[in-house]
Amino acid sequence: MSKPTATPSQLTPQFCFNTRVVRDFLRLSRASIDDTISTNLNALLTPSTTSPFDPASTSIRNPSLPSSLTKAPIPHETSKAFISSVLFPSWQSRSSVIAYCTAVATSPDPEDPDLIEREVQNKKDADRVVDERLDPYSARFFPREARTEQLAALLRNENAVESIIRSRTWGIVTDRCEGVGGKWQDALDKWREGEK
Template sequence: MTTQPPSTPPLTPQFCFSTAAFRDFLRISRSAIDDPITQHLNALVTPARAGFDPSSTSQRGARPLSRQIDPRSCQDFKNRVLFPSWQARSHVLSYCALVATSPDPDDPEAALREAEKESNRERVVNERLDPYSGRFFPKEARTEHLASIVRMEQGVENIVRTRTWGIVRERCGEPATTWEQALAGWRKTRDRLPLQESRET
């Protein structure tokens, strides 16, 4: 397989707050790895060594493609492409979630929000004359905005991985595991063999 997962961008708070860049990385990674998962798996199918069998045309039911994929090819694809891609996206999501819950002293609109709050405290509220005069909707902090985007992208990620793993399980003959269990198992194996991986890479 020549497919490689997109490289993880340098992670900084500014990357997360630039929500277009943050979401573009996730979108590009998904469109490169998960969206065309069927094509990736089809590329792993090896031709039958025995050659074409003419009698096969008389059989209505085609042999499942999953039997034609070498298990070693499936495992190699998961280890080198699929799981590293998921791990990279998990790392980005976790980092930006942390940024969203951390203090943000460099928020350029912090002073503006404080001015809005101060102005609101000085407002005269008379709900008898104006039932809407007591309402105040302060401008959302960029950390709050980022947190809502991270939550949404985490939900999308779960849906994407569930779909992808369902196809991988079907085509590669995987045991009845969830994608969370499979990824956790890969992480454990990777962490146990750091020296071997460093030599291979």
């Protein structure tokens, strides 16, 4: 269960423009690591048959841990291994997808299937005078967004969600793990430098 989320093998503009797939990838990644962080950390307290930490040791969860173990601090080496082999790679995977799709959203989109139709409609609608109070259906005359604009809006929201989730997750990790502290941004940047 506690395996880092892998970046999709084929990051293409088509992947990004399928916003449902992008949202599902981010949602599933968050659900498997961040939303279950307490359970993942509790699994670290279960004695492993190998030393040092092996991510596979958390694939079987023990929900009936005594309450004394759920508050016990997790040893530094175990938590460090979990953070560097599961948590940060998952975060990096999501960051890579968001960064790639942000680049796609800020680039010109010559393959936009609705470009010509939207431009013609926008020219017609620009001459029309619309009073929203008198015509409740007037929204049909407002210019439609390009798919790059829709993608950019989605990614702004996902960036905000990502920041909130990482802060919450890091707060739980720093509470439970020995020798882990500071800001998650600093810890992630330090891990990224070590990965290069």
